[in-house]
Amino acid sequence: MRRGAILLVLLLGGCASPPSGGGGIVSTNPCVDAVLVRILPASRIAAISHYSQDPSATSIPLDVARRFRATAGTAEEVIALHPDLVIASTYTPPATQAAYARAGLKTLLLGIPDSIAESQAQVTQIADAVGAPAGGMRINAEIDRAVTRWSRKTGPSPSALLYISGDLATGGSTLLNEMMTRVGFRNAAATYGLSHTGTLSAETIVTRPPAVVIASERASRGIALRHRLLPRTPQAVFPRVLINCGGPTIPPALERLAFIRAGL
Known part of the structure; x- marks a missing residue:
């Protein structure tokens, strides 16, 4: 009897256990x-x-x-x-x-x-x-x-390069490119023959540097080299957390880019 009761409890317990996961x-x-x-x-x-x-x-x-x-x-x-x-x-x-x-x-x-x-x-x-x-x-x-708040409709459009990571710069036809132009920048990528997002080394831009270089805060060889080869070119930080996506990231990204533009 006791053995049978224990077996019954175990069986009922197994039946009562929900499967892992489910929904959401x-x-x-x-x-x-x-x-x-x-x-x-x-x-x-x-x-x-x-x-x-x-x-x-x-x-x-x-x-x-x-x-x-x-x-x-x-x-x-x-x-x-x-x-x-x-x-x-x-x-x-x-x-x-x-x-x-x-x-x-x-x-x-x-x-x-x-x-x-x-x-x-x-x-x-x-x-x-x-x-x-x-x-x-x-x-x-x-x-x-x-x-509405951060779009710049008048004034000059200084050239800017926005590096996503290392030597990878954003080109035209991208969300980041539109945000740059909205706040009053001109994306300088095309100046160096970069029509889409791609690699752009510091050596490539040193003879015709943009008005500002924008990059994430992560240390890299590319960032170090740009600082060394372009000592007179302003270099601004654009947090990596603002680079990856659109949607709810767009408002703080526009604000940060507008702040950089206002500082030139």
Whole structure:
């Protein structure tokens, strides 16, 4: 009798135990993370991207990012969470996308916005997909106010180079390029034959330096060399956390760029 009772308790206990994971939103895209933490309660976010917990890749404060579970974006990790929705990048490997489909997961794949308008449209898309349209409208209203406040319509347009990392400078047709021009800069990348984001060494620009060089605060060989070869060229800091994404990052990024422009 006693043995049978113990067995029955164990069986009932096993039946009562819920499966690991289940429900919520999983994001494997750090730029999506930045939107989700602004518009959803934490209980609805099953996991965020591991990039958001990396100081060199995040667009949200690390103390906020570390409150959430993070995944490396592998199919096995994500499928095990049984999410209601997976939001990922269009660069997600086809094999991973196929695994999501086989598991019956609903997915939303997002590209990289090249303008403020495209970024706002993406915010709306994310907010609608997770059932929080009002949150998306709040973020976009903040962006509209920032664009109105920091756009410069008159005066000269000094040349500027914005380095994303090391010798990698942002070119035209990018979100960063639009923000630079909005606050009154002229992106000097084209001056050196760079039509898209690409490598631009200090040796290349030394004969015709821009009015200002803008780069993240991370130390690198490129930054050190530019300081040595361009001692008279102002070099401003643009925090890495403002470089990676659009959406809610746009207002502080515009403010920082406008501050740099005003200081020339």
